[in-house]
Amino acid sequence: MQLLFLAVALFLLCTLIAGMWRVLRGPTAADRMLAAQLFGTTAVAILLLLAETYDNPALRDVALVFALLAAVTAVAFVRRAWPEQVDDRSD
Amino acid sequence: MTLLAWGFDGLLLLGLLGLAWKALNSTDLFSAIALFIAFGLLMALVWVRLEAPDIALAEAAIGAGLSGALLLAALARLRGMEGNVTSNTGVEEAPNNIDARLVQWLSAILLLPVLFGLVYGVLSLPGNAVGLSAEINANLAASGVSNPVTAVLLNFRAYDTLLEVFVLLLALIAIWSMGSIQFNRSIETIGKTSLETTSSVLDTLVYLLVPVLMMVAAYLLWVGAHAPGGAFQAGSVLAAACVLLLLAGWPLHRLLTAMRLRLLAVAGPVVFVSMAAYSLIAEGALLQFPPEHAGTLILLLETVAALSIAVTLAALFSGGQGQHE
Structure with missing residues (x-):
């Protein structure tokens, strides 16, 4: 079972690395930000899987903090960075 | 595997x-x-x-x-x-x-x-370092907590944490000395971003999330005694709740007036220093806690420190915001 958990975690890490492409390419700021937010969700899943694999309940706390605080960055993006970004789409 | x-x-x-x-x-x-x-x-x-x-x-x-x-x-x-x-x-x-x-x-x-x-530094490391974990585990009972990291940070080497708390305060003073002193002049001054300062989605999120964040902060503070957690983690989660409130345009500056904010920001360092002075006089060593009261003292210290850290971090965020001169 632990082997399966670790394998799934590895697979999720692969998807996370693949998602880097979207952060790099954009084209709009929202694309980059949403990709980074999706990374956060994936990281929560990886942490929960690792918590089971290595039988370390503290990792669930890390996942909890990540899951709760992801919203703060998203709100900061919407309130601070988004309106100015609309018209300057970088390549 | x-x-x-x-x-x-x-x-x-x-x-x-x-x-x-x-x-x-x-x-x-x-x-x-x-x-x-x-x-x-x-x-x-x-x-x-x-x-x-x-x-x-x-x-x-x-x-x-x-x-x-x-x-x-x-x-x-x-x-x-x-x-x-x-x-x-x-x-x-x-x-x-x-x-x-x-x-x-x-x-x-x-x-x-x-x-x-x-x-060179990496290569010259000894092959298998013993470290201090054996000694820490041997003395863990005297520290008042069962999480070795907390035992080191708040008992065995508490002066490290004392200095770290002061570093945060120093950062706040440095930022304030460069600009305005208000905690948060209301959100309208920050930019063209928000003519209407409230949005119901954001308010709902704040209603739901901030109480949970406060509870998680309290949990992290409490759990620090026997598992990963502690004042810095709890303080940062609490600070994130403050940042969320600030971003949503809530009038946090009415609750945390300039005076209250300053008092909270210095509370952690002051409690830390007074406890250090007391232990120096009563126990004869800096920040040495009597083993029977160590757990309570550490919890007290961490609670005040977490509040100070939260307020300081939130003020750091607020201090970086635009204020029209």
């Missing part, structure tokens, strides 16, 4: 290096920030793999809750300044290529000794 773990670690390392390189190399400041946020996530996973869940928790709390919001707010302010001051944003500044090349090569040459020093 080990092969999978190796694959996981290898991929993590490659991703981390790639993200770091791209974040430093990116000319667009916004994508650099997005990459840095992703870097923080992978870094937390690296700490998990290095079996340091305490640091992973701190990285999660600071990285996800504060540094992203801080950087985005700084970028928004930088953009605002670009309109007025038409120079010196650092990115498009390259008067001619030769100068830029020269600076790059020069800094590369200057960094080489650092690289050699680091490599």
Whole structure:
């Protein structure tokens, strides 16, 4: 079972690395930000899987903090960075 | 199992290096920030793999809750300044290529000794270091807590934490000395972003999330005695709740007036110092707690420190916000 958990975690890490492409390419700021937010969700899943694999309940706390605080960055993006970004789409 | 773990670690390392390189190399400041946020996530996973869940928790709390919001707010302010001051944003500044090349090569040459020093340092590490974990575990009963990390941070080497609390206070003083002192002049002054300062979606999110964040902060503070957690993690989660309130345009400055804010910010350092002075007089050693009361004293210290840290971090965020002169 632990082997399966670790394998799934590895697979999720692969998807996370693949998602880097979207952060790099954009084209709009929202694309980059949403990709980074999706990374956060994936990281929560990886942490929960690792918590089971290595039988370390503290990792669930890390996942909890990540899951709760992801919203703060998203709100900061919407309130601070988004309106100015609309018209300057970088390549 | 080990092969999978190796694959996981290898991929993590490659991703981390790639993200770091791209974040430093990116000319667009916004994508650099997005990459840095992703870097923080992978870094937390690296700490998990290095079996340091305490640091992973701190990285999660600071990285996800504060540094992203801080950087985005700084970028928004930088953009605002670009309109007025038409120079010196650092990115498009390259008067001619030769100068830029020269600076790059020069800094590369200057960094080489650092690289050699680091490599030498790593290579000269002893093969299998014993460390102090045996001694810590032997004395854990006297520390008042059962989490070795908390025992080190708040009992055996509490003066480290004492100094760290002062570093935060110093950072706040430095930021305040450069600009305004108000905690938060209301959100309307910050930018053109919000004519209507409230949105029902955001308010609902705040209603739901802030109580949960406060509860999680209290949980992290409490759990620090026997599992990863503690004052810094709890303080950062609480600070994230404050940042959320500030971003949503809630009048936090009415609750935390300038005086209350200052009192809260210095409460942690003051309690720490007075406890150090008391222990120096009563016990004869700096920050040495009597074993029978150590647990209570550590919890008290951590609670006050967490409040101070939360207020200080939130004020750091607020201090970085644009204020129209």
